Amino acid sequence: MKYLRKKSFLPTFGSWGLGAGFCFFLFSPWSIGAEESAALKYTYRPEMTQISILHDIKGKVYLPLMEVAKFYGLDVQFDSQTRRVSLSKGKNLIKLALSQPVFMTFNPEASYPVDPAEVVSGQLGISPEAAEDLVGTLLNINVRFLPEQQTLIAGGIRADEIKKEILAEVQKAKNPPVPPKQPTIQVQSPGPLQESGEEQDDKEAPSLPAPQRIGENAPSERQVYRVRRIIIDPGHGGRDCGARGFDKKYCEKEAAFKIAQRVAELLRENSDQKLEIFMTRTSDYFISLKYRCEFANRHNGDVFVSIHCNSNPKSKSTGTETYYYSPRPSNRVATLAAARENGVNSDLGSLLADLHQGTYKTRSQRLAFEVHRLIRDRLKQHIRHVQHAPFYVLRQVDMPSILVETAFISNPKEEVKLRDPYWRDHIAKSIADGILAYRDIVESTSENQQARR
Numbered sequence: 001m002k003y004l005r006k007k008s009f010l011p012t013f014g015s016w017g018l019g020a021g022f023c024f025f026l027f028s029p030w031s032i033g034a035e036e037s038a039a040l041k042y043t044y045r046p047e048m049t050q051i052s053i054l055h056d057i058k059g060k061v062y063l064p065l066m067e068v069a070k071f072y073g074l075d076v077q078f079d080s081q082t083r084r085v086s087l088s089k090g091k092n093l094i095k096l097a098l099s100q101p102v103f104m105t106f107n108p109e110a111s112y113p114v115d116p117a118e119v120v121s122g123q124l125g126i127s128p129e130a131a132e133d134l135v136g137t138l139l140n141i142n143v144r145f146l147p148e149q150q151t152l153i154a155g156g157i158r159a160d161e162i163k164k165e166i167l168a169e170v171q172k173a174k175n176p177p178v179p180p181k182q183p184t185i186q187v188q189s190p191g192p193l194q195e196s197g198e199e200q201d202d203k204e205a206p207s208l209p210a211p212q213r214i215g216e217n218a219p220s221e222r223q224v225y226r227v228r229r230i231i232i233d234p235g236h237g238g239r240d241c242g243a244r245g246f247d248k249k250y251c252e253k254e255a256a257f258k259i260a261q262r263v264a265e266l267l268r269e270n271s272d273q274k275l276e277i278f279m280t281r282t283s284d285y286f287i288s289l290k291y292r293c294e295f296a297n298r299h300n301g302d303v304f305v306s307i308h309c310n311s312n313p314k315s316k317s318t319g320t321e322t323y324y325y326s327p328r329p330s331n332r333v334a335t336l337a338a339a340r341e342n343g344v345n346s347d348l349g350s351l352l353a354d355l356h357q358g359t360y361k362t363r364s365q366r367l368a369f370e371v372h373r374l375i376r377d378r379l380k381q382h383i384r385h386v387q388h389a390p391f392y393v394l395r396q397v398d399m400p401s402i403l404v405e406t407a408f409i410s411n412p413k414e415e416v417k418l419r420d421p422y423w424r425d426h427i428a429k430s431i432a433d434g435i436l437a438y439r440d441i442v443e444s445t446s447e448n449q450q451a452r453r
Helices: 014-027 065-071 128-139 159-174 221-225 252-268 289-298 332-345 351-358 361-378 412-419 421-443 446-451
Strands: 036-042 048-055 061-064 075-079 084-089 092-097 102-106 109-113 118-120 123-126 143-146 151-154 229-234 276-279 303-310 321-325 387-389 401-408
Touching (some): 036 065, 048 065, 065 123, 092 128, 229 252, 229 289, 252 401, 252 421, 321 361, 361 401, 361 421, 401 412
Parallel strands (some): 036 151, 229 303
Antiparallel strands (some): 036 048
């Protein structure tokens, strides 16, 4: 891939290297001022370090790349003449150019959008969002920046984060806001699942139960903090075949339904926990994305898991990806995945829905991590790190939610896996056990136990 060159005012230092070259910038006028710091840490490791936050002349925030790389054990090479940066960890390699909004990976080969790296206050700087993408890709784990804590953290969601969120919602449930008086609005159950200008299949989706307006009153503690109602959503269906296999005969809708059906069966076998399992479709018929979300909300689900198969024009692409919702995709692959699954529903609506879904972000991340962890540990399957993207079905449901891209149906070897009942059973069991592991974490918190008394 060729990088577009921009006219550069960065001096070249030849063989002096990065350290000597940047000495020139140490006396930049915008490097003077009060220092602001950020923390670097892992979820499950005690070590932690503080770094200085950089600001460019416009006030934009950057993290010093060399210090970030040192803490997370990344190797960095910089060529001041070509303005190219290489970062590596083991077999994982990333290359980027200063001021260019893209980075390339070489295992596998791909390119992704990113906030450009720049020279700021005499140092290589990257934005917190770019740090999430670059470090997460190299370490192959979930990396996120917490702006309220000024912390870049690598690893899964900690149990104490779940506890804090639950405690906050317990307090909110005990002191619900008084809603303003408004005229009653009658909400009708949707009729036939027919989108404008399209014919319906012979098989139609079953009708929805009587509607219940979500959020009209504060939910009870028992409803909010007990994981009992689980919504399993098999992707596509009916005239919507989804992605097609390498031979163009096997469809995503078939593999997704069989895996989802097995997940539901395994969860129902856990009868001692009195779980209620619902599937958005129980056969091969078309349902809209809006219907899937309405179905989950009207059944007052505690967890929503959508199951799909991945696809890529490059037939060599492999792996399983687990997503939670974010209005900003984690990378170009996440952007394309969301666009493919959203279809005609790519317009995601108002900012209010984004803010509402944000209340479930921590628990959705934890759910994604638990499912991802069990698939990684049990299957001999290439696992891509947990990602986030603006999937319609994850945004519009009123509960913690994830979407699992089980394998690349466009890859002939992975298509064989998706056709194999034995492999489907294994990944279904990993997904089901991941959901149960998430339930155990949520319900084992002291705050949750108090709320249930």
